[in-house]
Amino acid sequence: MVLNTTTTVPNSTKTSIEDDDLPNPFGDLGLDLTDSELRETAYEILIGACRSSVAGKPLTYISNSEKSLDRSASMASSSGPSLQRSLTSTAASKVKKALGLKSKKKDLESVNQNAVSSVGKAKRAVTIGELIRIQMRVSEQTDSRVRRALLRVAAGQLGRRMESMVLPLELLQQFKSSDFSSQQEFEAWQKRNLKILEAGLLLHPHLPLDKAGTASQQLRQIIDLASDRPMESGKHSESMQALRSVVMSLACRSFDGSVSQTCHWADGIPLNLRLYQVLLEACFDINEETSVIEEVDEVLELMKKTWVILGINQMLHNLCFSWVLFHRYVATGQIETDLLFAADNLLMDVQKDAKATKDPAYSKILSSTLSSILGWAERGLLAYHGSFYRGNIDIMQNVLSLGVSAAKILVEEISSEYRRKRNEVDVACDRVDTYIRSSVRNAYAQASFHIFT
Structure with missing residues (x-):
């Protein structure tokens, strides 16, 4: 992927992925949080989680195109050891291979054509943070402000990990x-952070709120007052001290009533899934929205660092990523069938x-997600004579396979939920x-209508 590292963040001119008629299966947040606000919050969580996990060391990452340049330079200088290292580093994405997605070669080939002439020129290493920033449409000014704040937080709370804080x-x-x-x-900016606290602590808390408790009422009052007049800023201001008191009281609750060492403010469903969905959408090339970036392996590894804050595990990741792939296919005009194939593989x-699980919360999200996928597939399959024709008949197999896969899982899930012995029926x-x-x-009905009218 070729990165544009200027301060201007490109905006897609195509239809937004939120402009289609597919309802989000993860649920409604219940308040007005825009895509941009969710992206900025998700980005803050990602940067915070990475700083916490590596003790402040910068994460340096060389993009595949840069690696290809290194490889060609090594070939030109006939350096054996360097050639070996470069060939290893330019291996195809394991994630894309597992999902059946094609790797883009045109960028690598274009770099190779100019590689020899570029030998000896200074190359600027692209950090993975910069790649993510561009993919998530976050400006350099916002990125700088977030990192500056995290440095201040780290300086004042040495040794504390991000999951023991409430980032907003x-x-x-x-x-x-x-x-x-x-x-x-x-x-x-202040209202956005307060809305995130409202969503994570009041509307979708990790644990149900104590009806007899006063902390939730106090937080509601603070948020309502701030909607009319901005809160007084400053760590030691009276209003900020009051906010800290009620927020930490709500975030540090546990099932047994003790004070938890982990703060729960972004791990309630559906807030956590919506934030994680935004992160996963950064795996699509900002300049070619139907294409998964070549660096997806490294990006996904980085995103795993947010799991402890968002309450995500491998099962939720698989389900969320399958939805993101499917959703992107539908929202971008249903032109890249590889995305449909990848969703089916996942x-x-x-x-x-x-x-492997009986978790009721997971089962609810699973049922909602698969029902949405199956409903979309069946809108075409139940009347496929009118939905598919010579120009698009090739995708019918992909749609059918995806629909059958969703139906199989739903049948098994329903049988398990009601503890019924499922009859041996070939779902396909x-x-x-x-x-x-x-x-x-x-x-037949359409033909009859045309004959008799």
């Missing part, structure tokens, strides 16, 4: 309006996960038979 609270204490280009920008892991044959009968009836 820490950020709110670090900045004043003078740190922003305008008062309006500062107020929007559903094989989802099927194994579903058999049953669904295909249903689609054929339904489509023939629809085709």
Whole structure:
């Protein structure tokens, strides 16, 4: 992937992935948080989690195109050891291979053509943080502000890990309006962080709220007052001290009533899944939105560092990533069938996960996600005579496979949920038979209508 490292972040001119008619299966947040606000919050969590996990050391990453340049330079200088290291570093993405996604070679080839002439020129290493920043449409100014705040937090709380903090609270204490280009920008930033606290601690808490407790009522009052007039900034201000008291009281609750060492403010469903979805969407090339970036392996490894904060595990990752791949296919005009194929491949892991767990929260999200996928597939398959034609008949197999995969998992999940012994039914044959009968009836009805009218 070729990165544009200027301060201007490109905006896609195509339809936003939120502009389609597929409802989000993870659930409604219940308050007005825009895609941009979710992206900025997810980015802050990612940067914070990475700093916490590596004790402040910078994460340096050389993109595949840069690696290819190194390889060609090594070839030109006939350096054996360097050639060996470069060949190893340019191995194809394991994630893309596992999902059945094609690797883009055009960027590597274009770099190779100019590699010899570039030998000896200084190359600037691209950090993985910069790659993520560009992919998530975060400006350099915002990135600099977040990192500056995290340095201040780290300096004041040495030894504490990010999961033992409430990140929006820490950020709110670090900045004043003078740190922003305008008062309006500062107020929007403050409101966004307060909305995240509202979503994570009041609307979708990790643990149910204690109806007899006063902390939730106090937080609600603080948020309501701040919606009319900005909170007084500064770590030691009276309003900020009051906010810290109620936020930490709500975030540090545990099932047994003791004070938890881990703060729970972003791991309640659906807030955690929506934030993680935003992170996963950064795996798509910002300049070619139907293409998964070559650096997806490294990016996903980095995103795993957020799991402890967001309450994500491998099962939720598989389910969320399968939805993101499918959703991107539908939202971008249904032109890149590789995405549909990849989502179907990932559903094989989802099927194994579903058999291995009885977690009711996971089962609810699983059912909602697969029902949405199956519903979309069946809108075409139940009347496939009208949905598929010579120009798009090739994708029918992919749609059918995805729909059958979703149906199989749902049948197994329902049988397990109600503890019923499932009859040995071939789900694939049953669904295909249903689609054929339904489509023939629809085709016959349409033909009859045209004949008799």
